[in-house]
Amino acid sequence: MGTPQLTKNQSLVMGALAHSDGPLSAYTILDKLRDQGFRAPLQVYRALDKLLEYGLVHRLESLNAFVACTCPHEHEHDHGVTAFTICEGCGQVTEFHDEAIEQRLSALVRAQSFKTEKTTIEIRGHCKSCA
């Protein structure tokens, strides 16, 4: 079961995120898509829910915003934990993955007999250019 064909609304939201150079809030997406007929937040949130489910989009919890996934070739295999650096200066977000962290977290959590459903790792700071 891969990624199904996107609906019109899902494609529009995906396009807005893919063409943005940084994260977008749901309401910012709404504003960008008003010319395409969007009128209400739910149109955005419903599309985002599906895109998140398909793994095409990530939610940045510390920003209440969304970014397109930057691993376009890996949408099939669940590529485990995703981490982000988020620059407070320019807003740039960089996605990365690391096996070692994933395994270490997995071990710590297992020691609590805790069953992980979703892991959030977000690092706020300043990128090279904005230091």
Place this chain on the structure above:
Amino acid sequence: MGTPQLTKNQSLVMGALAHSDGPLSAYTILDKLRDQGFRAPLQVYRALDKLLEYGLVHRLESLNAFVACTCPHEHEHDHGVTAFTICEGCGQVTEFHDEAIEQRLSALVRAQSFKTEKTTIEIRGHCKSCA
């Protein structure tokens, strides 16, 4: 420079969090403190800002809520990265720290020439009892 004496409002908010068995939203805290004279969200948010600054409280980004720090003895030395497991069933939050993860993250971030200001690690799932 340790933790200064808390003001009345800060103490009340700290007390509400310390006596709660789980995370509280700012508005929930407000409601709990109405009998003590709280009337507006800002009274809570301003106290929380200070408590966060002093390291007595943590913000859970994925929940928009706050918890008392469970490392009461370590408020002086910055104890680095804090991570949480958050049970979707019972709401229980467990705070933990791990040197290995901290160092691995530090190395990955340094490779990007990124300067970390704050790191968020939150693991949503189900605890042993709620599995």
Place this chain on the structure above:
DNA sequence: TCGCACACGTTATAGCATAACGCAATTGAT
């Protein structure tokens, strides 16, 4: 063709957070 699942549209509402104003108390330098 009936029933079901799903996407969609709309209105209304709930929940989270801050802006902007003014006042009072404290501190510390001159």
Place this chain on the structure above:
DNA sequence: ATCAATTGCGTTATGCTATAACGTGTGCGA
């Protein structure tokens, strides 16, 4: 002692984020 700067506080208003609840239409398998 006094003035200026800082900090905490209270209040009103506002803005941003997210979901509830209702109804419509469409496609598709039993």
